[in-house]
């Protein structure tokens with residue numbers, strides 16, 4: 001399995017598997033997830049204001065693994081066959097077994113995710129987060145939290161996996177910016193471990 005590691009110069013570990021899934025598998029998963037997931041646009045609270053997220057989301061996981069995120073609490077739906085198969089593939093290269101997943105649908109180039117760290121306390125210290133992409137290639141940015149001149153940019157392609165671990169969620173923020181060129185939809189799944 002091809003892997004590009006040492007993407008961050010310090011304070012975290014990020015590696016990229018460009019072809020964890022074949023093109024054929026990725027095409028099928030894109031269609032299945034597009035159709036079977038009840039995608040919803042959810043509100044979030046930022047700076048005391050309620051606004052709609054600039055993307056659609058869904059939350060899956062083992063029963064009882066609740067997750068609070070930007071002022072909303074999500075209850076997980078039960079794993080689908082497709083999600084379980086994807087999870088099993090990821091676990092062949094991941095150091096942990098995941099119990100939940102946040103799904104994001106970026107409908108087009110105008111959907112995005114702002115700068116953040118996945119450092120909620122239910123993820124524990126030094127969480128391992130596995131982020132899969134099906135569909136359009138989007139730019140993924142990382143910047144050091146205190147040393148803001150330190151930046152990285154990656155193209156997350158169809159069928160790829162980005163694995164973040166170690167101190168990454170303490171020391172680095174990440175985002176998926178809006179883009180200006182016309183593009184289709186991208187499905188992202190971030191597998192996580194929610195602690196009891």
Ligand SMILES: O=C(O)CCC(=O)C(=O)O
Nearest residue numbers: 102104118131176188190
């Ligand atoms: O869409 C992506 O690649 C990033 C998703 C993300 O950062 C998140 O769900 O926390």
Ligand SMILES: [Fe+2]
Nearest residue numbers: 116117118174
């Ligand atoms: Fe994130």
